[in-house]
Amino acid sequence: MNTQSFALRHIGIREKDIEKMLSVIGADSIEELIEQTIPADIRLNEGLTLPEALTEQEFLNLSQNLAEKNRMFKSYIGMGYHESITPSVIKRNILENPGWYTAYTPYQAEIAQGRLEALLNFQTVVCDLTKMEIANASLLDESTAAAEAMTMLFDVRSRNQKKENVVKFFVSEEVLPQTLSLLQTRAIPLGIELVIGDHENFEFSTDFYGALLQYPGKHGQVNDYAEFVSKAQESNIKVAVAADILSLVLLTPPGEWGVDVVVGTTQRFGIPLGYGGPHAAFFATKEAYKRNIPGRIIGLTKDTDGNDALRMALQTREQHIKRDKATSNICTAQVLLAVMAGMYAVYHGPEGLKDIATRVHNYTKTVAETIKAYGFEQLNTVYFDTIKFKVNNVQGIRTVSESKGINLNYIDDETVSISINEAFTKKDIRPLVNCFVESQALNEKGSITEYEGQTIPDALVRKSSFLEHETFNSYHSETDMMRYIKKLERKDLSLNHSMISLGSCTMKLNAASEMLPLSWARWGNIHPFVPVEQAEGYHLVLRELEEQLNVITGFAATSLQPNSGAQGEYAGLMVIRAYHESRGESHRNICIIPASAHGTNPASAVMAGMKVVVTKTDEQGNIDVVDLEEKVNEHSENLAALMVTYPSTHGVFESSIRYITKLIHDNGGQVYMDGANMNAQVGLTNPATIGADVCHLNLHKTFAIPHGGGGPGVGPICVAEQLKPFLPSNPLIETGGEKAITAISAAPWGSSLVCLISYGYIKMLGAEGLTDATKMAILNANYIKARLNGAFEVLYLGEQGRVGHEMIIDCRPFKENGIEVTDIAKRLMDYGYHSPTVSFPVGGTMMIEPTESESLVELDRFCDALLSIRAEITEASVEDANNVLKNAPHTLAMVTSDNWGFPYSRQKAAFPLTYVAENKFWPTVRRTDEAFGDRNLMCTCPAVEEYAEV
Known part of the structure; x- marks a missing residue:
């Protein structure tokens, strides 16, 4: 026994057990069993070319060394991301607790009441702060949530609007750039026309079905949208608002204007920046849209004895039921992060949130007034936490700021913005102000006056109450909070109790050594839009992880941007779409999908602008090759792709797979492989060998990221050489191929923080262990x-x-x-x-x-x-x-x-x-x-x- 071997700890079967198990199975050796399971023509002849496995201690040392390469600047960049403080009681008892992070999606409500209550808390927080009627139990990120709002409102257009010319969607120029990029990605395949402009000059027209506003705007301006919303309603235009959740503690909630949807992120409710994620987004809307809202909703019901009980309501596995008729492909949520954000509100309560929001606003006012006193022009008339200045020496400010370990948001050659966050303290004021003072060689003036009292106009001041429920007014000491968290934990069955044998979900060990670095500040406190040289440790990890996944899949390149499996599906199909367009074959829009496929497959295909053609499966659970041939021949001129899960959703390695992929290629199509069952391939075969062109991988399955009660997930795509140029981009940080499609998720590398887990899993197992x-x-x-x-x-x-x-x-x-x-x-x-x-x-x-x-x-x-x-x-x-x-x-x-x-x-x-x-x-x-x-x-x-x- 090698006690330093991670494989020994990760793999549950002992050497002495194998002979007994083989005897029961009726095989003479593991090799014979594998030969009887995986077709010979797709078996790899050589092992994976990966470095030798590290011990757990070696990996932790490596993680520490890499973390030291991340430079810990004070980031006041904002743009939807803010440093926050995770209460230690939440960090220790939820983020670091396998009782919370190893649970599965709460489809079995009777053994998930704790998580369901935590998610009901989250929904309550969102509804109370937005003043909307209903909210879901989280989405992937703010930009994704905004895109879901755009497509949901498109789907619910009134009967007299469902005309070809009612496809315009107005987007305020105040909207975050990463959100705009994602809206562009989603809009094109669906035929939605985006119109970007100033909301004050918008000409209301019946050509528009919806609009998206940002509150506060991307550079801090707080607008009163009440009149805009009123005029939109008169024109039958639905309105969505992307709102900063902390600002809603002090600002009039959008629900009070009568808007249709409010979206945003709860990242600043105690969730680490993590170089972009994972963070729980929110989506709140009117009760009228309860059957259209994407994702999961937690609802209250009764059990057999008439007692209160919680369960997932209405939307449970929507894609499995509606398939190509589904209005969203969202499958994974961000449950673990939603639980943490909800608990942040429970721990602080309404008065605590007011204290935090007021402190942030007061510090912002102090910084604004102090910098103005030095002669700089502030451009915001109303603000919450972000202030914008006109300057004549942006590069000088940047040079001074970076020398002090400070990041600002450099908008253009003459404009800079500053976003103040919860972690900001009095001692941070002078260094921040001096970035401006020293850039102009001005003399530092005496002491700084701290301003109190908000500058928000009365019309925009929140007057409605929130979080009045007992839960948010009971657990403000650490003792009480710890016990509340434990009470809920005891109601949930997780992997720390027994095996969870869910098929297609791969509920494997999430090793402690893989998880530990997630709590380290040098991984958690990096803003996603810092200059890349400040995130050197992250980039070393992400690049090596991409290379590892290339080796494992046999492909040429990887994008880590998609932050769920379903997003990976969509990204893969959008890359295929772009490939066909680059060859002058944009007419190729037929996607063939087996009847047995996961429901997100057809939903993703429709979102990518493709038409779904279903092919049969035979009595053995394999793709019916005869039926497939008929479908391919019928649609060969317009064939875009085949979506195939391998091994099949039925758990079988189909021997005809290489014939199937060749058939698609011979008729001009590309092959997308769903990586849900990759745990049966790693080291023995791979997607490239079976003939696929692109696959998504569920890092929250095969590569050991915990399911977290239904999220976070990571769904990177790996592609063959011809698809490499089309990998997704980001509008703020360069990523993707030279012909990149627009963004798939908000952050350049998606949920970067949890990619550390998969990186560690591969590093510690090595080729042989994998x-x-x-x-x-x-x-x-x-x-x-x-x-x-x-x-x-x-x-x-x-x-x-x-x-x-x-x-x-x-x-x-x-x-x-x-x-x-x-x-x-x-x-x-x-x-x-x-x-x-x-x-x-x-x-x-x-x-x-x-x-x-x-x-x-x-x-x-x-x-x-x-x-x-x-x-x-x-x-x-x-x-x-x-x-x-x-x-x-x-x-x-x-x-x-x-x-x-x-x-x-x-x-x-x-x-x-x-x-x-x-x-x-x-x-x-x-x-x-x-x-x-x-x-x-x-x-x-x-x-x-x-x-x-x-």
Whole structure:
């Protein structure tokens, strides 16, 4: 045993276990199993050309050395990003706590009540501060949220507007440049015409369906948009506002003007800058749009006993249902960051937020008045935290500022802006002011007068209350806050309790050594728009990570910008679109997608301006090659792309894959490979070898970024040589190819901070460890298949009877006993397990993926639980629904009640197998009533009397 080997700690299977597992599977060796699983013509002949694996200590030392290369300037750049202070109680108990960061999206509400409550808090904060009626549980970044507002309003145009000429969308010139770039990306494929200009001179016209305003503007000006909104309403123009959430503590909230959507980021609510992310964006709108709002909404409902319960409402897996009819491809949110931002508001409460916002504003006024006193012209008439100056020596100011370790926003040759943040203190005033003073060789004047009292006109001063709910007025001591966080944590089942075997989701170990650097200031406090030489450590990591991913995929180049898997899909298709246009083939707009594909695939294709053609899958779960040939021949002149998941969504390595990709290429198309199942490829095959041209990778799956309860995610795209020139750009920091498409996300390198995790995962595993991880993932899946043989039918198998890294078990036959797949999912909670993926990609089934991180003991426990449930199914009948499965899950309140009206014992209900008693996890509520919650949608923290009236 090499105790310094990271692979030894990451991979759960011990050497002594392999022979036993192979015996159960019926294979003589790991190599034989792999040969029976992966087609020979796509196997790699050589190993990955990566450096030798580092030990955990070596990686931590390397991370420290790289962090030292990041220069810690005071950044007053603003532009949507501000240094904030993460309360230590939140940092220690949420950001650094696997009980929070290893949880999955709360599809199983009964074992996710803590996270759901934290997200309900987040929605309440957003609704209260914006004064809108409904908010979702976070989006990816402010620019993405603004783009989602633009497309949602486009989709909800009134009947008499749905004409070809009503496609114009007004964008204020005050909007952040990164947002404008992303709006351009989204608008072109959908045929939306952007009109950029001054809102004061806008000529309201029925040609426009919507408008986007920035509040405050990108350089700090606070405008009163009430009249604009009123005129827009008269012209049937919907209005969205991108708002700074901290400013809404002091400024009139946009909801009070009657706007339709308010978006923004909650980054300055205690979230590190992280060189651009991850940060939780918000999206708030009117109740009328509740079925159009993108992303996830947390709602209040009741459980079987009539008790309050939370669950995901309305939008649950929208893309899986609507597919190419979906109005958004958003799948991943930023849950962990939304939880932190919501907790920031809980910890500070309304009075604390007022104190922070007022302090920021007062310091801004102090800086403004002091610099003006030296003769500089301030250009803002109304401001919150950002002030703009006209100067005659921008380069001189920059030289002095950088010598003092200060970054300002240099707008042009004669204009500079300064954004004050929460971390700003009195001692920061003089160095900042002196950047201007010394640039003009002026004499420093005496002491600085600190100004108090806002400069905001009465018409723009917030008068409405916010955060009056008890939750935001109860936990202001660290002791109380710590206990509140722990109370919620205990309600959630995460990877620190048991295996989460969700198929296609790859819930593997998120190692502590990978996570530790995220808390270090030299990684967390870097603004995304600092000069690149100040972020040298980041660039060394990001460049090497891109190179690592190039090696792993076999491709020529990588963009780390997409900050979710679905964004990666969209980016890949937009790159393909640009490639065809560069060749004079813009007519190529047909995207062929297998019927089994993840729902975001067709949704992404439609967003990229493509028409979806569905190809069949055969009885073995493979692409129906005959049907595909027919579709390709029919559409060969206009064929843009094939989207394929490999191994398939059914968990099988299709042997015809190279023929399929050649067929697409021979007919002028490009092949996009969905990287959701990359955990079965790394080191054994790769997307380039199967014939793909572009793939996205889920760094929050294969490459160990934690799911965080439903986010953060990172979805970079890797591309072949011909697509390299089209990789996405950013308007403020140079990135992408020489023919780059416009931005996919707000920050140049997306969620840079969490890329450290994947970088560490690859560095510590090395070529051999990465390949062994893939082999063990395949071994574990085939072991579970073998153990369940005879009790559950596995739907799809490879040509030699093997599965890849996951499998689908068929639960439909159990309807004969009155048991649905949902009953099995809920019963697994009593055994201490999160359900596998339910009814995807086939209704009435479960998709199981164990990953390489689980031990044989845990695999056996999981199998024992499913086999025990199978025996319980045999005991059930259609005639009698009062059984242990239909009543699952069983809560502590049920089992300890004085009344027990069930025909089975309390022990069978709560402790069905011996191991359960050793580490019992209690579901917090009984089954949630989905229909009740959708009929009575409540998405903010309710007062008790409000809920009683429902």
